[in-house]
Structure formats: structure tokens, C-alpha cells
Amino acid sequence: xxxxxxxxxxxxxxxxxxxxxxxxxxxxxxxxxxxxxxxxxxxxxxxxxxxxxxxxxxxxxxxxxxxxxxxxxxxxxxxxxxxxxxxxxxxxxxxxxxxxxxxxxxxxxxxxxxxxxxxxxxxxxxxxxxxxxxxxxxxxxxxxxxxxxxxxxxxxxxxxxxxxxxxxxxxxxxxxxxxxxxxxxxxxxxxxxxxxxxx
Numbered sequence: 001x002x003x004x005x006x007x008x009x010x011x012x013x014x015x016x017x018x019x020x021x022x023x024x025x026x027x028x029x030x031x032x033x034x035x036x037x038x039x040x041x042x043x044x045x046x047x048x049x050x051x052x053x054x055x056x057x058x059x060x061x062x063x064x065x066x067x068x069x070x071x072x073x074x075x076x077x078x079x080x081x082x083x084x085x086x087x088x089x090x091x092x093x094x095x096x097x098x099x100x101x102x103x104x105x106x107x108x109x110x111x112x113x114x115x116x117x118x119x120x121x122x123x124x125x126x127x128x129x130x131x132x133x134x135x136x137x138x139x140x141x142x143x144x145x146x147x148x149x150x151x152x153x154x155x156x157x158x159x160x161x162x163x164x165x166x167x168x169x170x171x172x173x174x175x176x177x178x179x180x181x182x183x184x185x186x187x188x189x190x191x192x193x194x195x196x197x198x199x
Contacts, residue, residue, distance in 0.1 A: 017084070019085075021086045023087070023092070033064040111135060138150050141190040153167075153192060
């Protein structure tokens with residue numbers, strides 16, 4: 001029998017994974033969100049992926065939300081109690097809203113250069129805290145501090161719900177029409193490195 005919990009006047013199956021992404025305008029938060037959802041869709045899973053609309057501008061804090069499930073998703077609200085929080089921009093880590101609503105056993109995945117022990121102290125959470133130096137990976141592999149694809153690799157590893165190859169296929173399909181083969185290849189390398197290096 002499937003278990004349910006009460007949230008925002010709706011029943012949500014516990015089989016649904018909910019993710020909240022934090023970053024700044026122009027950092028590719030929405031793109032990473034959509035790539036993860038698209039990869040899950042390729043695998044036959046049910047998805048919802050959407051940004052939080054508001055007065056977004058370059059550099060302003062923004063959020064995006066993902067729901068992934070093996071069963072149809074009936075809820076359409078933003079994510080209030082995430083199973084995972086993803087922080088693309090480390091300057092946002094000290095904001096109290098980052099950890100808001102994160103389930104007790106929920107996971108934090110952050111772009112953070114100093115390891116998960118220091119990250120744990122900053123956010124006040126001991127378990128399920130994961131750090132990856134996505135900025136360094138992006139600079140070394142892509143040549144610019146575009147960290148969204150590297151963070152996507154870290155998320156895939158920690159989440160362990162969508163296959164890495166599905167994500168890479170989705171990235172290649174979405175990026176090929178916009179970027180050169182060289183740029184696509186660099187982003188794929190960034191995803192793979194973060195997948196291996198996330199702590």
C-alpha cells in the first residue's frame with residue numbers, strides 16, 4: 001500500500017522525489033533543472049520541472065523546482081519540503097531560506113570548494129551534506145565559471161535515481177542545436193568530473 005503525507009492541501013506519494021534548486025539569474029539553474037527532468041522522462045519516469053517566476057534579473061537569486069516519480073504527479077505547487085536542495089552559487093549558502101523545509105533525511109548538494117565538513121558547519125546540518133568544487137571544474141573543463149552542468153553531475157551521483165548516461169544524452173540533444181560540438185563535449189566532461197568528484 002502506498003504511503004501519503006499531507007502537504008498544502010494535497011496528498012503527495014512518498015515515492016515522489018522533490019528538489020529545490022538555488023542559484024542566480026544567468027547561472028543556468030533552470031537549464032540544469034530541465035536537463036535532469038528530461039533525462040528522467042527518457043527513462044519513463046513522470047516529471048515536473050519549473051522555475052519560480054518573479055522579477056528575475058542577471059545575478060538575482062532565483063529558484064527552480066523538480067519533481068520526479070515512478071507514478072503520475074498530481075501536485076502543481078512549488079516544492080515546500082524538498083528531499084534535496086541544490087545550491088549552484090556558494091554565496092547563497094548563508095541565507096536561511098536555503099535549508100527551509102528540507103526534510104530531516106534530505107540531501108544538500110552545493111558548489112563549495114572547502115569540502116563537506118566545513119559545508120556542514122555553515123548550514124548547520126550533519127547528515128547527507130555533499131560538496132563539489134563545481135566552479136573549479138567548470139573553469140578547467142569549460143573555460144568559464146558556468147557551473148550548472150557540473151552541478152548536474154553531482155546531483156545525479158547523490159540522487160542515484162536517473163542514470164548518468166541518460167543525463168548526458170539529454171544534454172547533448174539540448175545543447176547540440178545551440179552550441180558547437182566542442183562546447184558540448186566540454187560540458188559533458190564537466191558533468192562526468194563532478195559525478196566522480198562530489199564528496
